Amino acid sequence: MAERPRTLVEKIWDAHVVSSEPGAPSILAIDLHLVHEVTSPQAFTGLRERGAKVRKPGQTVATADHSIPTTDPSLPITDELARKQLVQIEENCREFGIPFHGKDCPTRGIVHVIGPELGLTQPGMTIVCGDSHTATHGAFGALAFGIGTSEIEMVLATQTLLQRKPKTFRVQIDGRLHPSVGAKDIILALIARIGVGGGTGHVFEFTGDAIRALSMEERMTVCNMSIEGGARAGLVAPDETTFAYLKGRKFAPQGAAWDEAVARWRKLPTEEGATYDKSIVIDGDKLEPMVTYGTNPGMGIGVTGRIPSAADVEPGDREELERALAYMGLEAGKSIAGQKLDVVFIGSCTNGRIEDMRAAASVLKGHHVAPGLRVLVVPGSQQVKKQAETEGLDSVFRAAGAEWRESGCSMCIAMNGDQLEPGQYGISTSNRNFQGRQGKGGRTFLASPLTAAASAITGVVTDPRTVTATPAVEAH
Amino acid sequence: MPEPFSTVTSRVISIPRANIDTDQICPARFLKITDKANLADALFFDWRFTPDGARRVPPSFIDEPHNAGRQIFLVGDNFGSGSSREHAPWALRAWGVRAIFSTSFADIFKGNALKNALLPIVVTPERHAALTALLAADPDGEWTVNLESQKVTLPGGDSFDFEIDLFARTMILAGTDEIGYVLSQLPAIEAWEAAHPARVETREGAAAK
Numbered sequence: 001m002a003e004r005p006r007t008l009v010e011k012i013w014d015a016h017v018v019s020s021e022p023g024a025p026s027i028l029a030i031d032l033h034l035v036h037e038v039t040s041p042q043a044f045t046g047l048r049e050r051g052a053k054v055r056k057p058g059q060t061v062a063t064a065d066h067s068i069p070t071t072d073p074s075l076p077i078t079d080e081l082a083r084k085q086l087v088q089i090e091e092n093c094r095e096f097g098i099p100f101h102g103k104d105c106p107t108r109g110i111v112h113v114i115g116p117e118l119g120l121t122q123p124g125m126t127i128v129c130g131d132s133h134t135a136t137h138g139a140f141g142a143l144a145f146g147i148g149t150s151e152i153e154m155v156l157a158t159q160t161l162l163q164r165k166p167k168t169f170r171v172q173i174d175g176r177l178h179p180s181v182g183a184k185d186i187i188l189a190l191i192a193r194i195g196v197g198g199g200t201g202h203v204f205e206f207t208g209d210a211i212r213a214l215s216m217e218e219r220m221t222v223c224n225m226s227i228e229g230g231a232r233a234g235l236v237a238p239d240e241t242t243f244a245y246l247k248g249r250k251f252a253p254q255g256a257a258w259d260e261a262v263a264r265w266r267k268l269p270t271e272e273g274a275t276y277d278k279s280i281v282i283d284g285d286k287l288e289p290m291v292t293y294g295t296n297p298g299m300g301i302g303v304t305g306r307i308p309s310a311a312d313v314e315p316g317d318r319e320e321l322e323r324a325l326a327y328m329g330l331e332a333g334k335s336i337a338g339q340k341l342d343v344v345f346i347g348s349c350t351n352g353r354i355e356d357m358r359a360a361a362s363v364l365k366g367h368h369v370a371p372g373l374r375v376l377v378v379p380g381s382q383q384v385k386k387q388a389e390t391e392g393l394d395s396v397f398r399a400a401g402a403e404w405r406e407s408g409c410s411m412c413i414a415m416n417g418d419q420l421e422p423g424q425y426g427i428s429t430s431n432r433n434f435q436g437r438q439g440k441g442g443r444t445f446l447a448s449p450l451t452a453a454a455s456a457i458t459g460v461v462t463d464p465r466t467v468t469a470t471p472a473v474e475a476h
Numbered sequence: 477m478p479e480p481f482s483t484v485t486s487r488v489i490s491i492p493r494a495n496i497d498t499d500q501i502c503p504a505r506f507l508k509i510t511d512k513a514n515l516a517d518a519l520f521f522d523w524r525f526t527p528d529g530a531r532r533v534p535p536s537f538i539d540e541p542h543n544a545g546r547q548i549f550l551v552g553d554n555f556g557s558g559s560s561r562e563h564a565p566w567a568l569r570a571w572g573v574r575a576i577f578s579t580s581f582a583d584i585f586k587g588n589a590l591k592n593a594l595l596p597i598v599v600t601p602e603r604h605a606a607l608t609a610l611l612a613a614d615p616d617g618e619w620t621v622n623l624e625s626q627k628v629t630l631p632g633g634d635s636f637d638f639e640i641d642l643f644a645r646t647m648i649l650a651g652t653d654e655i656g657y658v659l660s661q662l663p664a665i666e667a668w669e670a671a672h673p674a675r676v677e678t679r680e681g682a683a684a685k
């Protein structure tokens with residue numbers, strides 16, 4: 001009997017529905033639950049109050065990333081609240097039997113960096129975490145999305161969630177990207193096009209030649225910011241690139257189980273003739289390096305563009321634009337390139353992986369950062385840090401006058417002491433430019449690692465195509 | 477455990493801004509708490525205080541005396557975008573908010589709000605414009621939101637129906653704990669698991685099946 005062709009998302013959904021009663025959301029089985037220190041404490045308190053256990057500690061994994069300092073790890077943590085939160089995650093994990101990749105663990109890092117790195121993130125899975133950037137894991141063809149603390153408690157207690165089937169939104173990126181245009185530019189361009197609420201109620205599936213040509217790390221960058229376009233999840237169908245990345249990783253299937261898994265994963269991609277609820281096509285050939293000028297990630301333009309004025313936007317958006325430009329202290333009609341900077345931040349779960357470190361180093365090699373500029377390079381995990389040091393990237397950064405730090409979320413969310421001062425301008429490879437996101441009164445330009453590194457040399461927002469990159473390492 | 481909730485009658489606060497993100501609703505530095513208490517002060521903190529911690533002059537709308545105790549917000553499109561932090565609905569509830577009207581809400585925020593019996597009420601752009609005009613004309617009128625009848629009653633007696641996730645409605649009206657509801661279906665979950673071996677084993681040494 002011929003079945004209706006299904007999308008990747010539908011296949012994963014169908015394979016995880018435990019039960020669905022009419023009128024009620026489905027009970028969806030969860031394969032992997034990632035936990036970090038900030039959104040979980042109240043969920044563990046809830047578990048304790050109901051006398052419940054963690055049902056599947058072997059499908060749960062925790063780390064500390066948000067409030068952890070990125071300074072010398074041997075120093076005591078001076079922020080009392082952060083210290084308490086870090087003690088608590090450790091205690092909670094011990095009490096409930098959850099494996100914890102903590103402060104002194106060589107596999108610690110930003111939760112969305114270590115999941116893939118350890119091979120825990122695999123195609124076809126349902127993955128959740130109390131964190132909206134859980135969408136990152138969708139790069140492997142997993143249905144991965146952020147949940148709130150009540151839902152964390154639900155997953156801890158039941159290893160399931162009550163969910164309604166999401167709608168699907170195909171994002172097709174055709175063509176070939178310019179070498180200085182990357183994954184970050186794709187996603188910023190998409191959000192600039194559809195707006196920060198454009199994907200609400202949907203999950204993205206990224207398709208097209210430009211997506212297929214991306215490495216796994218680049219796909220993670222694209223999927224990571226799905227939430228910035230309003231979609232809870234963003235997926236790329238698994239292919240040879242996916243399998244090659246996963247093979248041999250610590251928690252990936254081994255031996256016969258690997259072959260069996262790959263055979264299963266090959267059946268996941270969307271079938272010919274399957275339909276999506278929405279779709280958009282973007283021409284990758286025409287994309288430029290992107291930079292945001294405003295206070296949400298949808299306020300982005302090409303780096304050669306001008307800051308919009310009221311006449312450039314819909315009448316309903318004018319007030320928001322004016323408020324954003326007032327906060328940013330920017331003038332409508334001026335070029336975005338050339339805007340002055342105080343800080344450059346290279347890191348986060350969007351762009352804190354080894355390829356991002358290599359990209360930034362390739363630009364900075366042989367240069368010095370602009371006088372008076374503070375440049376922080378924060379690897380996304382301790383493993384990324386180690387790899388970068390093995391390749392000598394840390395020396396490139398230090399020689400250029402940048403700070404090379406321990407891993408963590410750092411200035412992406414400014415919870416750990418790394419932050420912009422009021423009024424300061426920062427160009428950042430992270431994902432959010434909301435008011436105050438990187439420190440009270442701080443002003444953020446979002447961009448790719450190449451753009452951020454090029455800007456570090458000049459001290460102003462700079463088109464990376466105007467700076468020639470040298471390979472940071474001879475061979476790797 | 478949640479308490480049953482059905483109706484709120486209150487004056488309304490208008491926040492005519494689109495895309496109010498969770499970093500505005502509850503800035504990240506308030507996420508270091510390990511309980512849910514005291515988040516009322518965190519609500520819209522950076523709108524209320526200058527970067528050096530002084531209360532803004534004139535005060536933000538939220539600190540204006542006549543807005544104290546108002547339990548209903550009328551806000552712009554795409555409210556609650558950004559992070560998954562449930563601290564956002566916690567802060568709103570701690571401040572006293574029970575219902576929010578908008579043309580749309582961010583998905584995760586909406587789910588989190590419903591889990592905390594904070595009603596995200598979606599209205600059409602036309603209705604939103606009419607409500608905004610009504611509020612401008614009658615800033616101190618009381619609106620009633622009735623979850624049971626899914627009806628909003630405006631000052632003067634006009635009313636309209638609203639839609640809300642029916643399952644969430646049932647849970648909120650009865651004060652049912654969702655985790656208890658799912659745990660009552662444990663046999664079905666166990667049966668599913670018996671047929672679907674775990675895909676991963678996160679504990680070292682304990683091999684995945």
Ligand code: SF4
Pocket residue numbers: 065066110111112131133348349350408409412413430431
């Ligand atoms: S790096 Fe930023 S966005 Fe990513 S998990 Fe950390 S705080 Fe969230």
